Amino acid sequence: MRGMLYKIKRLIERSPFLYGLIYNTVTRNDDYTLQRRELDQYVSKFGGMWTDRKDFSEVLSAKARTRHLPKSDIKRLMTWRHKGYAMLPGAIPHDLIDRYKEDLTNIMEQNPSPLLMTSYDVPAPIGYTKENAKIYGSVRIVDDYIFSNFSREILFHPDIVRFLTLAFEQKPVLTQTLRFDYGSEQPLHQDTAFVRMNSPMKLVGVWVALEDIEVGTGELMYLPGSHNWEGFLFSGRFKHYDAGRDGPEQLAAWHQWILDEAKTRGVEPERFHAKKGDVFFWHAGLAHGGDKRIHPDKTRLSLVGHFCPDGVKPLYHYYKPGHRTVKEHHGMPYMSSYYR
């Protein structure tokens, strides 16, 4: 039976057309279907948020008038549209961050700790232990909001929710977090490849500085405007990466394509020189990553949340049916692919 299933899987993976047909049918979503009907309105052939539409300026003016948007929101939304990122300096109170750090340390020190971690060397989750965190490179504790109320308090801070709601025009759903003690050194990438949603461009990453970030600790870096770059599709047609279907060669080619594209367009990476409590939002398509660590012993404490709007579903909803449960934190929805 297993052998048969494997053969079917390989057959589907080898035929991008068949894969696309099954994928689009299984992950069908009304909102995405609507975006696809108006594709001439978007830069990407995978649709996007209202901020990605060609009528952005008119809609923004109308919203500014009817909702009395302050100038700071208008400016932030313009940067979001044109550069693919937004910043909220000092949004998260220091005492909340301190209580979160203390809470997480306590959860890490439980024996055994309920937390799971992943790393560049071990992509599948393993139990968090101090030893594992030392052995492996680029360690991230995943979805700690399942255990820490303070993590949820940070990620659903009213200023974060406010910006996400402005961008999504829907309630934001928290679908995944990564907590880093050290810089990730992750190569420049677009989240659409790995953080897969059934409306691929309706996804926002939120990065919170948990301390003043020192230069040389592997700062968050990004390529402004790259959220609109779409010259590379996996297996010629997909925005998301599938290891079985695409193989490591395509992954390497895609990373190289991002660097080549930046060179051709004359775009240099910028770095987020964050102070404790600063928040950075990145668009689904913004190429970002972690700079090289010049001081490997120095920490770079940060918390990343990945959000989609209510109505959109992360792909794990389909292939991990045991992880469909949506919980609420003061009315704000969250779910996890790691913990039941």
Ligand SMILES: O=C(O)CCC(=O)C(=O)O
């Ligand atoms: O914090 C970093 O260094 C990068 C994080 C990242 O790329 C992500 O969460 O998608």
